Amino acid sequence: MFGELEQSTAPTNRRPHIVIVGAGFGGLSAAKALAKTDADVTLIDRRNHHLFQPLLYQVATAALAPNQIASPIRAIVRQQKNISVILDEVFNVDRDARQVVMRDRALDYDYLILATGARHAYFGNDHWERHAPGLKALEDANGIREKILLAFERAELTPAGPKRDCALTFVIIGGGPTGVELAGAVAELSKRALACDFRHTRCTDPKVILIEAGPRLLPSFSPMISDYVKKSLEKRGVEVRLGAAVTDCSDRQVTVGGDVVNADTVIWAAGVRASPAAQWLGASMDRAGRASVKADLSIEGAPDIFVIGDTANAIGVDGLPIPGLAPAAKQQGAYAGRVIKAKLDGAPPPGPFRYLDFGSLATIGKNAAVVEYRGIRLTGLIAWLFWSIIHVYFLIGFRNRIVVTLDWLWSYVTLERGARLITESVSSHQGRAPATARLAPVAAE
Amino acid sequence: MFGELEQSTAPTNRRPHIVIVGAGFGGLSAAKALAKTDADVTLIDRRNHHLFQPLLYQVATAALAPNQIASPIRAIVRQQKNISVILDEVFNVDRDARQVVMRDRALDYDYLILATGARHAYFGNDHWERHAPGLKALEDANGIREKILLAFERAELTPAGPKRDCALTFVIIGGGPTGVELAGAVAELSKRALACDFRHTRCTDPKVILIEAGPRLLPSFSPMISDYVKKSLEKRGVEVRLGAAVTDCSDRQVTVGGDVVNADTVIWAAGVRASPAAQWLGASMDRAGRASVKADLSIEGAPDIFVIGDTANAIGVDGLPIPGLAPAAKQQGAYAGRVIKAKLDGAPPPGPFRYLDFGSLATIGKNAAVVEYRGIRLTGLIAWLFWSIIHVYFLIGFRNRIVVTLDWLWSYVTLERGARLITESVSSHQGRAPATARLAPVAAE
Numbered sequence: 001m002f003g004e005l006e007q008s009t010a011p012t013n014r015r016p017h018i019v020i021v022g023a024g025f026g027g028l029s030a031a032k033a034l035a036k037t038d039a040d041v042t043l044i045d046r047r048n049h050h051l052f053q054p055l056l057y058q059v060a061t062a063a064l065a066p067n068q069i070a071s072p073i074r075a076i077v078r079q080q081k082n083i084s085v086i087l088d089e090v091f092n093v094d095r096d097a098r099q100v101v102m103r104d105r106a107l108d109y110d111y112l113i114l115a116t117g118a119r120h121a122y123f124g125n126d127h128w129e130r131h132a133p134g135l136k137a138l139e140d141a142n143g144i145r146e147k148i149l150l151a152f153e154r155a156e157l158t159p160a161g162p163k164r165d166c167a168l169t170f171v172i173i174g175g176g177p178t179g180v181e182l183a184g185a186v187a188e189l190s191k192r193a194l195a196c197d198f199r200h201t202r203c204t205d206p207k208v209i210l211i212e213a214g215p216r217l218l219p220s221f222s223p224m225i226s227d228y229v230k231k232s233l234e235k236r237g238v239e240v241r242l243g244a245a246v247t248d249c250s251d252r253q254v255t256v257g258g259d260v261v262n263a264d265t266v267i268w269a270a271g272v273r274a275s276p277a278a279q280w281l282g283a284s285m286d287r288a289g290r291a292s293v294k295a296d297l298s299i300e301g302a303p304d305i306f307v308i309g310d311t312a313n314a315i316g317v318d319g320l321p322i323p324g325l326a327p328a329a330k331q332q333g334a335y336a337g338r339v340i341k342a343k344l345d346g347a348p349p350p351g352p353f354r355y356l357d358f359g360s361l362a363t364i365g366k367n368a369a370v371v372e373y374r375g376i377r378l379t380g381l382i383a384w385l386f387w388s389i390i391h392v393y394f395l396i397g398f399r400n401r402i403v404v405t406l407d408w409l410w411s412y413v414t415l416e417r418g419a420r421l422i423t424e425s426v427s428s429h430q431g432r433a434p435a436t437a438r439l440a441p442v443a444a445e
Numbered sequence: 446m447f448g449e450l451e452q453s454t455a456p457t458n459r460r461p462h463i464v465i466v467g468a469g470f471g472g473l474s475a476a477k478a479l480a481k482t483d484a485d486v487t488l489i490d491r492r493n494h495h496l497f498q499p500l501l502y503q504v505a506t507a508a509l510a511p512n513q514i515a516s517p518i519r520a521i522v523r524q525q526k527n528i529s530v531i532l533d534e535v536f537n538v539d540r541d542a543r544q545v546v547m548r549d550r551a552l553d554y555d556y557l558i559l560a561t562g563a564r565h566a567y568f569g570n571d572h573w574e575r576h577a578p579g580l581k582a583l584e585d586a587n588g589i590r591e592k593i594l595l596a597f598e599r600a601e602l603t604p605a606g607p608k609r610d611c612a613l614t615f616v617i618i619g620g621g622p623t624g625v626e627l628a629g630a631v632a633e634l635s636k637r638a639l640a641c642d643f644r645h646t647r648c649t650d651p652k653v654i655l656i657e658a659g660p661r662l663l664p665s666f667s668p669m670i671s672d673y674v675k676k677s678l679e680k681r682g683v684e685v686r687l688g689a690a691v692t693d694c695s696d697r698q699v700t701v702g703g704d705v706v707n708a709d710t711v712i713w714a715a716g717v718r719a720s721p722a723a724q725w726l727g728a729s730m731d732r733a734g735r736a737s738v739k740a741d742l743s744i745e746g747a748p749d750i751f752v753i754g755d756t757a758n759a760i761g762v763d764g765l766p767i768p769g770l771a772p773a774a775k776q777q778g779a780y781a782g783r784v785i786k787a788k789l790d791g792a793p794p795p796g797p798f799r800y801l802d803f804g805s806l807a808t809i810g811k812n813a814a815v816v817e818y819r820g821i822r823l824t825g826l827i828a829w830l831f832w833s834i835i836h837v838y839f840l841i842g843f844r845n846r847i848v849v850t851l852d853w854l855w856s857y858v859t860l861e862r863g864a865r866l867i868t869e870s871v872s873s874h875q876g877r878a879p880a881t882a883r884l885a886p887v888a889a890e
Binding site for chain 2: 074078153197402
């Protein structure tokens with residue numbers, strides 16, 4: 001039994017060893033494609049769970065609990081006998097030694113698939129992150145949720161005035177799918193789910209502002225959809241500012257053009273940057289740091305190294321860039337697996353990677369979403385139902401599907417939010433809570 | 446609308462103001478009892494959620510997610526019109542000024558109910574806490590869960606030997622209900638739910654040790670029950686050490702008598718100490734720091750201040766001390782509410798507090814629990830079913846009841862654990878992961 005590890009991690013003179021870095025949509029799909037090969041697979045991730053990122057904004061807005069959109073990686077690949085999982089962080093790739101380098105160890109590979117994803121990016125203004133956190137991991141979502149909930153607690157104890165307005169102002173920067181979904185969800189949370197639980201906050205008090213530098217929301221959709229989304233958000237009380245570039249984020253302040261918006265809670269959804277996989281490889285990359293890959297998703301000069309998902313800059317057979325979406329990453333993972341399998345089997349390689357576009361969708365809130373698929377455009381309730389079904393279906397794990405469906409049904413009927421936890425004690429946030437005139441001063445002792 | 450807060454927190458010349466500190470079982474039950482009074486109630490807690498503490502060990506062992514046993518306090522009291530909730534931490538009580546003192550503010554009271562609970566205690570060895578954390582709040586449970594899961598990840602990468610044994614040894618100190626429930630749950634998690642997800646860890650590898658200083662487990666139950674519990678735990682692979690006093694806890698080491706046990710994971714369940722409510726009041730207290738209360742749960746010389754639950758030392762009408770259990774805290778809260786209501790109404794006070802003993806129960810694991818009620822003793826499956834029904838029934842919130850029931854049914858059938866999240870990135874834990882000989886050394890660059 002113990003001999004197995006020794007062998008599987010030292011594959012020389014034995015079965016080929018395939019290392020996959022990252023257990024997101026791309027990495028997991030590659031692992032699955034390699035299930036039936038006569039090779040050992042090692043899947044490395046710095047977290048113990050796969051995250052269903054498309055629903056992360058629901059954790060940030062207290063609609064779902066973290067474990068409802070995350071599954072332990074080991075549990076997902078349990079049935080796959082040729083795979084080992086390692087919880088560790090990769091820092092480099094040594095192409096000469098053919099090794100993946102982690103902090104305290106390195107691992108030989110015969111084939112390497114890098115699926116390390118992306119983080120939010122601040123276009124050279126990394127110091128903005130402190131004031132305007134982004135949303136990519138569960139920790140981000142937990143932090144944003146606690147920030148929103150604490151803002152309400154603070155507002156409840158603050159007399160009317162600029163301080164209170166600032167606590168109840170929520171700014172979302174970026175009008176792409178994440179920004180739109182966050183704006184809709186924050187509006188729903190603040191104006192409906194929370195307002196009735198506070199004695200001194202009316203549902204009209206919270207202010208949600210969505211800022212987009214470009215001329216319209218959801219630029220990857222058609223203008224008609226952008227228009228619908230803007231109106232739909234405004235109907236839900238969101239203030240949408242278009243053509244408004246953010247020039248500074250500082251403590252509780254966002255500068256938009258010449259205008260300064262005061263807000264305790266600012267969320268960044270304006271851009272992503274790839275993980276440093278291209279740098280590890282010394283591969284050529286685009287402005288977003290994504291590694292340029294060939295038609296078979298391998299990198300120039302290294303037919304045994306594949307880069308997939310958000311960290312790859314892949315051009316489809318139609319000459320268009322492949323979008324950074326979950327379905328694209330999944331298809332790329334499956335394809336990279338097929339290429340390696342063909343090499344192992346000595347079979348002819350499959351043709352170039354072909355992206356199958358399943359359309360785009362985004363949700364705004366209860367009963368409102370948009371779907372676009374080859375000229376077919378859906379909006380409103382039908383799009384929302386479609387969006388809900390798709391997302392539940394793709395949530396990994398039968399169990400999560402049931403629980404999330406129940407949760408959504410429950411929230412739909414009651415407008416309640418089930419995951420409104422602030423896990424830290426208030427003491428750690430105490431510095432922020434202003435003393436108020438309404439309450440008697442602390443007695444001198 | 447805004448005037449209301451001004452009035453409700455400045456009750457002079459107006460309706461009487463009742464302040465409740467702590468939204469545990471006692472505090473919430475007091476708040477409920479005061480719903481129909483012509484008084485304003487303010488409920489202060491340093492967390493935004495009520496915690497169903499009896500199931501906390503299930504969060505620590507990844508069987509339930511945090512939000513399944515926690516409900517936002519504001520949501521619980523939403524329907525009660527005369528109540529305001531404040532998220533803040535109380536540091537003192539000024540009896541002369543009749544004020545509750547928080548960090549940045551103070552609040553006048555006409556009646557005060559302190560229900561601030563207890564924390565785990567180390568009997569003068571507070572430095573043990575670092576090595577042997579206790580289990581009282583959600584943060585504790587999250588920390589212990591991550592510790593257990595990371596120990597397994599470490600073991601998977603460590604060759605057979607003392608380091609690996611240390612990673613897979615789990616010590617629970619204290620043989621009361623919490624210790625017994627933890628030991629049973631850790632054994633189930635480590636030997637059944639987790640083992641099958643690791644390629645190099647067999648279900649016989651993990652070692653769970655339960656240490657109790659006294660001569661038997663669950664000393665508050667009858668000896669026959671203690672015996673059953675010990676055998677039942679042993680059947681599940683737990684090593685039970687009785688009459689074994691812990692004399693030191695240091696880094697990955699527990700000293701028991703002359704013996705040293707090496708274990709990466711040590712959990713403290715050996716004692717509690719009351720919150721400092723008695724000190725705030727300058728009231729007399731017992732060795733565990735609990736305030737001595739009179740027959741009506743008020744403190745000597747202050748008929749308008751009540752102390753209830755784990756932070757009170759109350760003697761029942763039968764002369765026996767009232768145990769630190771959830772039902773006792775609930776009954777005390779309801780009683781204190783009735784006493785205040787009678788005073789407000791000018792009605793005669795109710796008789797002294799009478800504790801209604803509903804018996805004791807504890808669970809060991811799947812199909813095994815113990816119930817004792819006035820000489821009636823149940824063990825095994827029937828006790829376990831009884832335990833499950835009781836706990837689901839008392840979980841606050843209809844919604845949580847459904848989800849927890851589903852989760853339990855699911856785990857019962859599959860033995861899976863749904864809440865196996867490590868939310869921090871592995872980098873923060875990296876220091877602990879040992880480099881292993883099996884893996885190639887990091888290439889020099």
